[in-house]
Amino acid sequence: MSGWEVMVSEFMLQQTPVVRVLPVWEEWMRRWPRPQDLAAEPLSEALKAWGRLGYPRRAQRLHAAAVEITTEYNGEVPRTEEALRALPGVGDYTAAAIACFAFGEPTVVVDTNIRRVHARLFGGMALPEPSPRASEFARAKDVQPADRTAANLWNVSVMELGALVCTARSPKCDACPVFEQCAWIAAGQPAPHYTPKGQAWKGTDRQVRGAIMAVLREHDHPVPQDSFLADLGRQSHATYVALEKLQSESSQRERALAGLLKDGLAVLEDDGVRLPS
DNA sequence: ATCCAGGAAT
DNA sequence: ATTCCTGGAT
Numbered sequence: 001m002s003g004w005e006v007m008v009s010e011f012m013l014q015q016t017p018v019v020r021v022l023p024v025w026e027e028w029m030r031r032w033p034r035p036q037d038l039a040a041e042p043l044s045e046a047l048k049a050w051g052r053l054g055y056p057r058r059a060q061r062l063h064a065a066a067v068e069i070t071t072e073y074n075g076e077v078p079r080t081e082e083a084l085r086a087l088p089g090v091g092d093y094t095a096a097a098i099a100c101f102a103f104g105e106p107t108v109v110v111d112t113n114i115r116r117v118h119a120r121l122f123g124g125m126a127l128p129e130p131s132p133r134a135s136e137f138a139r140a141k142d143v144q145p146a147d148r149t150a151a152n153l154w155n156v157s158v159m160e161l162g163a164l165v166c167t168a169r170s171p172k173c174d175a176c177p178v179f180e181q182c183a184w185i186a187a188g189q190p191a192p193h194y195t196p197k198g199q200a201w202k203g204t205d206r207q208v209r210g211a212i213m214a215v216l217r218e219h220d221h222p223v224p225q226d227s228f229l230a231d232l233g234r235q236s237h238a239t240y241v242a243l244e245k246l247q248s249e250s251s252q253r254e255r256a257l258a259g260l261l262k263d264g265l266a267v268l269e270d271d272g273v274r275l276p277s
Numbered sequence: 278a279t280c281c282a283g284g285a286a287t
Numbered sequence: 288a289t290t291c292c293t294g295g296a297t
Contacts, residue, residue, distance in 0.1 A: 013284095014284050014285075015283040015292075016282080016293075016294095017283070017295085019294095019295085020294065020295080052293055053292085054291090054293040055285095055291055055292050056291090057285085057286090057291070057292095058284090058285085058291095058292095061286095089284095089286090090285085091285045091286080092284090092285090093284060093285090094284075094285085111284080112284080113283095168282075169281080198279095199281095199290095201292075201293085202279095204291095205290090205291090206290080206291055206292055207293095209291080209292075210292050210293070
């Protein structure tokens with residue numbers, strides 16, 4: 001895979017399971033095989049093609065990163081963690097992942113799957129701490145093979161083990177290749193020391209933002225604010241509920257819309273709201 | 278009907 | 288520490 005292909009996939013995978021990403025990624029690669037191709041498009045096209053992957057600001061940042069790669073790096077995705085890390089939407093994880101998976105750099109990759117595998121295999125815990133700690137990066141660096149190629153294979157393998165076998169809720173320990181070495185198994189599979197707090201969704205501003213974006217993606221021209229309810233055709237039930245809320249609770253509608261405008265995900269015109277160009 | 282997976286920016 | 292989305296699994 002090219003640097004760009006890896007980069008787009010990592011952006012999409014940031015908060016979205018792989019099965020939902022795949023078809024969208026293929027369409028993006030067909031339309032925009034190079035960073036310059038995406039950079040030449042208005043942001044609205046990126047947001048529409050992002051569809052329902054969630055967190056549309058990721059599409060916005062990917063578009064901004066494509067522009068930066070085009071103007072600052074002559075259309076070549078940078079190869080070092082440091083340069084990658086400076087791009088919009090690229091944090092520690094994504095910088096390490098692109099450098100490793102696209103360019104073979106022996107970076108220390110730490111995503112949620114790897115954190116969980118390490119917590120069990122080496123830490124004897126059911127789950128890692130809710131938020132990453134410095135000690136985890138130190139340990140990840142420590143357990144990684146020194147050899148460049150081996151380090152690469154290690155990163156892919158641990159991540160895949162976490163995604164397919166050492167899963168959060170029902171780990172397939174009887175199919176695990178490192179069952180014998182697992183500190184969590186040795187400790188008798190102790191329960192988690194905390195209960196993960198799920199993110200609220202129903203009735204939140206995030207849901208209303210998502211509903212507004214879903215309508216905006218359907219239109220090339222500004223949508224009058226009071227006509228959102230006329231667009232219910234293709235909406236899910238949850239979105240319908242959110243749209244009703246849009247209609248009835250003006251304070252929440254204004255808050256959600258204000259957030260989208262502030263984030264540059266929507267633009268206010270005289271005759272309505274539209275996607276940014 | 279509820280739960281769950283999944284990082285960056287501030 | 289908190290904010291940002293969605294669809295498939297349970």
